[in-house]
Amino acid sequence: MIRFFKNLLFVGLVEKIYDFKVYFRYRYKRKYKYDKIVKFYKPYKLNYDKNIIIVIYCGIGDFLYGIPAFNEIKKKLQTNNKKFIIYVGNADNNFNNSNLIHIAEQTNIFDEAHSFHAPNPIYWKCLDLSDIQYDENATDIYHFVYDTCGYGNKTRIERIFKQFSLKYSKQDLQNSITTNDNADDKSQTFIGKKHEKPVFLHLDTRSGEYIYPYALKLIYYLLKDGFEVILFTKIDDIIKQQQQQKKDYLRIKHKNTIIRKKLKEIKENQIIYNKIIKHKLFINVQAKNINQTLKMLKDIDPYVIAVNSIFWPLTNITNTKTLALHYINSNDGYHFFHNKMQFITANKYSYKKIKKINKNKCLWVNGDNYDKDENGYINYHPEYIVFLFKKLVADNEPK
Structure with missing residues (x-):
């Protein structure tokens, strides 16, 4: 005190x-x-x-x-x-x-x-x-x-x-925000395409301090279930992060069970990565500006899975159905809530705040469905995210 x-x-x-x-x-x-x-x-x-x-x-x-x-x-x-x-x-x-x-x-x-x-x-x-x-x-x-x-x-x-x-x-x-009608030809072609069960993924922060560590598995599971995955996170950054972890683990001479398990996961992720980049339903997008991203959200009308990021207010603007992954173990994040958002959190304070607004749109996750890294960031298990996402899709499909 x-x-x-x-x-x-x-x-x-x-x-x-x-x-x-x-x-x-x-x-x-x-x-x-x-x-x-x-x-x-x-x-x-x-x-x-x-x-x-x-x-x-x-x-x-x-x-x-x-x-x-x-x-x-x-x-x-x-x-x-x-x-x-x-x-x-x-x-x-x-x-x-x-x-x-x-x-x-x-x-x-x-x-x-x-x-x-x-x-x-x-x-x-x-x-x-x-x-x-x-x-x-x-x-x-x-x-x-x-x-x-x-x-x-x-x-x-x-x-x-x-x-x-x-x-x-x-x-x-x-x-109040104009979209960029003069987007480049490649973007116009992308927007004009017919997309089957599209889901936009944004799994990192603007500062780069956080990238969802199970991103590759999440992408792979969604592709297996027939969703078209449109990724706004740089997949190369995910691979670089994995390779750096591998180097760090290999430097340790006495490899205990946990390190051996981590090295095995990285090897599996490399195999998954090779499958993902060849998959016909996988598209890696780097939107050049906010207007272009807004236009994609409006014209394609996808579902969105995103950590605390620019996509929370963007989906608020476009009224897009969103699975929001609150990864910070702090009392913020709920400020960006909107009624088309399913808010996932392991923080009881944020949970109580959202529950007061819309009790059906907030889910408090228990410890069996996530782990924490050394920075205290909450990493929800990819299988659990897919389960929640499929439920979100089912709830929003025409009866």
Whole structure:
């Protein structure tokens, strides 16, 4: 208990030091002439008589939920013939995705899109904004704060509207994002194909810190059951991960039973991999942008199996039937829940949260159906995932 309060005091002290450092740097540094950094203690009151600069430091899904509000800001600025400028952090970590700069450009909302050097902050108020160019025609800088989470797209979008003091009129997120009709020929051919029992698989995180370790077995089992597997995770990364594990195990001179078992599994996975890449129902897709992925989801109308990833908010947008694998043993993840999602978790807190919203759409998994790795990540057994997925398909088929 004493340690807890010591840690709490230390964190509070660090935040105060960072606040002072940030204020001092931005208030008095010549390169940075804005009078203040607007903070999220109260909703922002935007001044549409000047250009508006917004700072983004978040994940792709969080950004997508903000698009309806950004559209409203853009409309008001166009009326006054003013610019909407966005700055995106260039760091890739658990808090930010540098690819947002390209996605921001694809939306056609922003007049200018720039990236800025963003070392890992402890929290959003500590962002170093000294890279942001001074604009004498602009108002204050506004942070897009993504930690105002709700349970689904309606709540999250509404809260973001309130963040910018905008009137919320229940816009549908699906209609707020344009799809890329000028996709390349290969993509158009893929979208135009007839797909039998298609399932989109996304089994890794944007940071690359997690790849579902039983991905190859899961793909193989789905193919055996006649599903067309369209993989959005780089299969080469899965193989590289397996090969690295093999090297690590081979370095250990005294190979115990567990290591011998692991080496046997890796050998079996290599055999499975060779079968998968030759299978006529297996397609490995690398979508080039969010618009293209959205178009595939809308036009093909597949089922989706995905870990905590960009596909959770994307399937929210397209109202796609999804088996969501909550792999983090923490109390988050439930924020992205939507009614077409079957939420699988081994975390009782998240389970209770979803159960309050829709008790039929959340399943708490007991320890017999998953294992944990050294990082505490939850790896659901592939046989169990297939069982749940087939149940999801059966529940959604026409009676």
